[in-house]
Amino acid sequence: MTPSDEQNKVDFIHNPHFVEWVTKPTDELNQFWEAYLSENPSRKKELDHARFLLKGLLINEHSLTEAEVLALWDKIEKTKSSRNTKVIWLKRWSAAAGILLILGISGWLMSNLRSKTDTVINYKSIASNIVPGNEIKLILSDQSQKIFSSKDVELKYNQDGKLETKTGNQVQTEELRKSMETTQMNQLVVPRGKRSTIVLADGTKLWLNSGSRAIYPVAFNGKTREIYIEGEGYLEVAHDASMPFYVVSNQIKIKVLGTKFDISAYKEDKSISVVLVEGSVQATTATENLVMKPNQILNYEKLTQRSTIAKANVLEYVSWKDGWMLCNKEQIKSITTKLSRYYDVKISYNDLNLSNMTLTGKLDLKSNCEEVFKVICATAPLKYQVIGHEIFLTKK
Amino acid sequence: MGLEYEVNSDTLLWNDFIKGNEDAFQVIYNKHVRSLFKYGCHFTPDEAHVKDCIHDIFIDLAKYRSGLGATNNIKLYLFKSLKRKIIKSLDKSAIFGSIDTEQIPFHYAISTEDDLLDTESEQLRFQQLDKAMATLSPRQKEAIYLKFVSDLSYEELSKVMELNYQSARNLVFRGLEKLRESFPKNLFLFFLRSGKSWQVTG
Numbered sequence: 001m002t003p004s005d006e007q008n009k010v011d012f013i014h015n016p017h018f019v020e021w022v023t024k025p026t027d028e029l030n031q032f033w034e035a036y037l038s039e040n041p042s043r044k045k046e047l048d049h050a051r052f053l054l055k056g057l058l059i060n061e062h063s064l065t066e067a068e069v070l071a072l073w074d075k076i077e078k079t080k081s082s083r084n085t086k087v088i089w090l091k092r093w094s095a096a097a098g099i100l101l102i103l104g105i106s107g108w109l110m111s112n113l114r115s116k117t118d119t120v121i122n123y124k125s126i127a128s129n130i131v132p133g134n135e136i137k138l139i140l141s142d143q144s145q146k147i148f149s150s151k152d153v154e155l156k157y158n159q160d161g162k163l164e165t166k167t168g169n170q171v172q173t174e175e176l177r178k179s180m181e182t183t184q185m186n187q188l189v190v191p192r193g194k195r196s197t198i199v200l201a202d203g204t205k206l207w208l209n210s211g212s213r214a215i216y217p218v219a220f221n222g223k224t225r226e227i228y229i230e231g232e233g234y235l236e237v238a239h240d241a242s243m244p245f246y247v248v249s250n251q252i253k254i255k256v257l258g259t260k261f262d263i264s265a266y267k268e269d270k271s272i273s274v275v276l277v278e279g280s281v282q283a284t285t286a287t288e289n290l291v292m293k294p295n296q297i298l299n300y301e302k303l304t305q306r307s308t309i310a311k312a313n314v315l316e317y318v319s320w321k322d323g324w325m326l327c328n329k330e331q332i333k334s335i336t337t338k339l340s341r342y343y344d345v346k347i348s349y350n351d352l353n354l355s356n357m358t359l360t361g362k363l364d365l366k367s368n369c370e371e372v373f374k375v376i377c378a379t380a381p382l383k384y385q386v387i388g389h390e391i392f393l394t395k396k
Numbered sequence: 397m398g399l400e401y402e403v404n405s406d407t408l409l410w411n412d413f414i415k416g417n418e419d420a421f422q423v424i425y426n427k428h429v430r431s432l433f434k435y436g437c438h439f440t441p442d443e444a445h446v447k448d449c450i451h452d453i454f455i456d457l458a459k460y461r462s463g464l465g466a467t468n469n470i471k472l473y474l475f476k477s478l479k480r481k482i483i484k485s486l487d488k489s490a491i492f493g494s495i496d497t498e499q500i501p502f503h504y505a506i507s508t509e510d511d512l513l514d515t516e517s518e519q520l521r522f523q524q525l526d527k528a529m530a531t532l533s534p535r536q537k538e539a540i541y542l543k544f545v546s547d548l549s550y551e552e553l554s555k556v557m558e559l560n561y562q563s564a565r566n567l568v569f570r571g572l573e574k575l576r577e578s579f580p581k582n583l584f585l586f587f588l589r590s591g592k593s594w595q596v597t598g
Contacts (some may be wrong), residue, residue, distance in 0.1 A: 049579055056506045056525045057544050062428055062437035076454045286426055
């Protein structure tokens, strides 16, 4: 073996481009290295050795599953907060004592409260207090709950602190109690099979799809507007350049100025998607910062933490808010996932090939579940059967 | 949650974390927990123990956050912390005396039963490589691991291993040399095509 041979092998394994090819081969990298080899046939052996060596070094790694990553984080959070409990309790007590005993330092108290609202809100812990049931639930800032047994509910927050609630043709107005906290957070939890709309205090309208929740302030004060969404929501954000609007979800944060868009961030889905109808949004994830244009869809893979942006027929993604579902060569698998959330039914098929079959058409979600399946089965070579709360699909 | 951090802004991320930003803390965890776990499992096969150690270093971070200094390399900081934590936990007596770094084990076996191996001849070659790996010193194994699997620079790996730059390089190069001795004299060529290997005998 000559010294130059020696050097060459070291070169390959120390070449980041080469390492990328071995660890994450893409068509592009394959082409590059195959072209390289046909130009440098004498280096085939070295390249092979380096590739093989690297492959050997990388196999047999212990890996954490995503569930383990989450479980470990929860444990860390728990240990951390149990350590903090004492401190928080002391802070609360001193604040209360301040109000009761020394009115003279209210200026100091106010500044204390203001700094409190600047801190980051732990939406996850707010959300974890409320388990979705069978009915739509509204949780007010004093933790009292309103339960709605209707299929949908329309909420409207007025700037004067009143809340209008509309179910069917009934409208109720009530004064929201003012509390010492400058930011009162409300939470709306929409179970599977139901939907809701909220008009926020700034005029922004939010449609919440089945199996979703939103956490939002009763009034926006401060430099920014921020709400939290889990599941799917469609937003028409009221324009206010001086107060940017943020939508926060697990693993993704979206900044908007005045715009219409859809976010789908279901816990159980492997990816989060954002579809932009109008305006401009900026999406921020752990690793990326992306600006979207209208008629685009952003897909964020939770596992790899990578996003892709593609052109999209936006109507397919946002028509649910008007009670339609548009499918354009959409896989049965994806259609049934959405329908099963929308109607809260279990949908199964005995033939795995079925799940990859694609459908094109328009489904009327205002009709009941069985009617929707009648329509599907009239166009596709499928049969459906209802057994209890479950729908079985089979090939005709 | 609000993840307003670019990939290479360790200094900013760290500063936010020190100032008490919980999002920053979670971003740090998410970015590094997977590679930390992989690294930790080479010191001990006890996965639960590695998880406990990772838990402890993040609790330490939260506990002492306001007193922590600046860093522009969080990964390096975490790798060093985890290594120290695991070694101390494996050898309780080391808390009082100094640790003989040469004696710290580093398990690095190359599995030959992996599903990723495409052919029998490839399996044989990995068996040879595994034999060669067994002749390396624990520190040579660790250096090669940190360089090629954890993707650290020589500068970084010398810091994790508490060596000077040249010694770190030497460990990697001599280790690689020993591994290369395992290569067969007759030639097989492998190419990667769309993630799968096919083979030409020549």
